[in-house]
Amino acid sequence: MRIIYFLLLLLLIVPSLFGETFSFDAAVKQYLEHSVELKIARQEADKSYADLTTAKEHPNPTLNISNEYMKLSKKSTDASAGTGMSPSILLVHTYETADKRQRRIDLAHRSIAFSGLLYDDIVRKNLRTLVDAYYGVLNDQNDLADGKENAKDYAKIVAVAKAKFDRGFLSQVDYQKILLQEIDYAKDVENSALSLAVDRENLAFMLALPSSEIIAIAPSSAINTIEPLEKYLDRINERTDYKAAKENLLITEATLKLEKANAVPNISFGIDYSSYGPNYEPLVGISASIPLAIFDHNEGTIEKARIGVLQAVSLSNRALDAAKMEIIQSYKTVQSYIKIYNAMRDGFSSAKELKEKEEKIFALKGMSVLELIDAQKSYRDYQRKMNQAFVDLHGAYALLKLNSELFLKEFKGN
Numbered sequence: 001m002r003i004i005y006f007l008l009l010l011l012l013i014v015p016s017l018f019g020e021t022f023s024f025d026a027a028v029k030q031y032l033e034h035s036v037e038l039k040i041a042r043q044e045a046d047k048s049y050a051d052l053t054t055a056k057e058h059p060n061p062t063l064n065i066s067n068e069y070m071k072l073s074k075k076s077t078d079a080s081a082g083t084g085m086s087p088s089i090l091l092v093h094t095y096e097t098a099d100k101r102q103r104r105i106d107l108a109h110r111s112i113a114f115s116g117l118l119y120d121d122i123v124r125k126n127l128r129t130l131v132d133a134y135y136g137v138l139n140d141q142n143d144l145a146d147g148k149e150n151a152k153d154y155a156k157i158v159a160v161a162k163a164k165f166d167r168g169f170l171s172q173v174d175y176q177k178i179l180l181q182e183i184d185y186a187k188d189v190e191n192s193a194l195s196l197a198v199d200r201e202n203l204a205f206m207l208a209l210p211s212s213e214i215i216a217i218a219p220s221s222a223i224n225t226i227e228p229l230e231k232y233l234d235r236i237n238e239r240t241d242y243k244a245a246k247e248n249l250l251i252t253e254a255t256l257k258l259e260k261a262n263a264v265p266n267i268s269f270g271i272d273y274s275s276y277g278p279n280y281e282p283l284v285g286i287s288a289s290i291p292l293a294i295f296d297h298n299e300g301t302i303e304k305a306r307i308g309v310l311q312a313v314s315l316s317n318r319a320l321d322a323a324k325m326e327i328i329q330s331y332k333t334v335q336s337y338i339k340i341y342n343a344m345r346d347g348f349s350s351a352k353e354l355k356e357k358e359e360k361i362f363a364l365k366g367m368s369v370l371e372l373i374d375a376q377k378s379y380r381d382y383q384r385k386m387n388q389a390f391v392d393l394h395g396a397y398a399l400l401k402l403n404s405e406l407f408l409k410e411f412k413g414n
Contacts, residue, residue, distance in 0.1 A: 249316050263299075351379055
């Protein structure tokens with residue numbers, strides 16, 4: 001009977017470990033606002049604004065100061081020594097040709113847009129992990145609640161078995177089999193409690209919340225049908241990964257334009273001031289220089305940029321195909337899970353009724369202990385599979401909306 005007392009004690013302790021109920025929408029809101037991973041990703045995206053600041057900068061001018069023909073020895077008796085000293089100041093500024101600065105600015109703006117889309121796609125991908133974590137906790141909670149309830153019901157069977165054994169209606173061997181089966185019920189409760197504790201810690205870590213504040217709650221509405229596939233495919237152009245792939249194509253095109261501009265030599269203009277002894281009259285000069293593009297035409301870098309454009313086109317097409325594939329897969333998965341859950345739900349009442357009938361037969365008339373234990377095990381297996389089918393269905397439906405970019409649209413209400 002120690003196991004029964006242990007289970008009853010566990011029934012009293014476990015509920016006190018739970019916190020407040022936490023809906024899936026509340027979990028998403030908490031995650032979007034407080035996730036450390038998303039904060040890091042957002043800061044990474046914000047770095048691209050620094051590239052715009054750099055792109056807007058002009059080349060720095062160069063100031064060169066010199067003083068030539070200075071006398072080194074004070075012992076020199078040559079009257080003319082030092083009279084040829086020539087101080088000079090030269091200021092050189094480079095003028096960028098071929099609109100290079102504007103090309104850099106355009107590329108920086110594209111990079112900012114691309115970084116923003118990458119962040120949005122990170123949010124979408126991380127929400128997939130949140131869906132799995134949240135519904136994993138919900139499944140653990142259901143299994144634990146069912147496990148405790150089953151343990152209570154089995155304690156009644158044990159009490160009946162003891163009464164029958166005391167009156168000589170049950171053999172010692174059969175009574176021992178029933179007692180040993182208590183271990184299996186205790187194991188179910190313990191395993192479910194452990195899974196719940198581990199999965200709640202994982203979800204709490206994602207949400208930056210104490211695990212004691214998290215109880216997942218089941219969706220209030222059942223999913224019996226879904227809208228036609230076309231509705232979800234119509235949103236394919238809004239997929240963040242596809243939009244990022246298209247923006248990457250624009251980046252490669254902007255890069256190609258910049259590299260072509262870099263092939264055009266810049267012009268450097270200079271103005272200098274100098275004087276020459278003995279009277280040191282001020283002298284002013286101007287200069288201009290331009291590299292002669294005889295050997296280096298930046299052809300290698302331009303070719304790389306051109307191939308980069310071709311790669312970006314292929315990546316964009318691949319991203320579109322991958323998005324379509326994911327949506328179709330998600331849609332078919334939801335359809336399949338609807339059928340599975342509905343079948344499990346419709347059969348659950350019959351499975352429970354059969355279990356209760358066999359318990360009454362054992363209590364009133366008697367039946368094979370092995371048949372009784374097998375019936376109990378079959379019911380528990382069915383119960384767990386139905387719980388799993390429920391969370392699989394709702395998790396798959398959330399992923400379908402995520403893959404078709406409907407999830408955040410509905411969540412934000414726009």
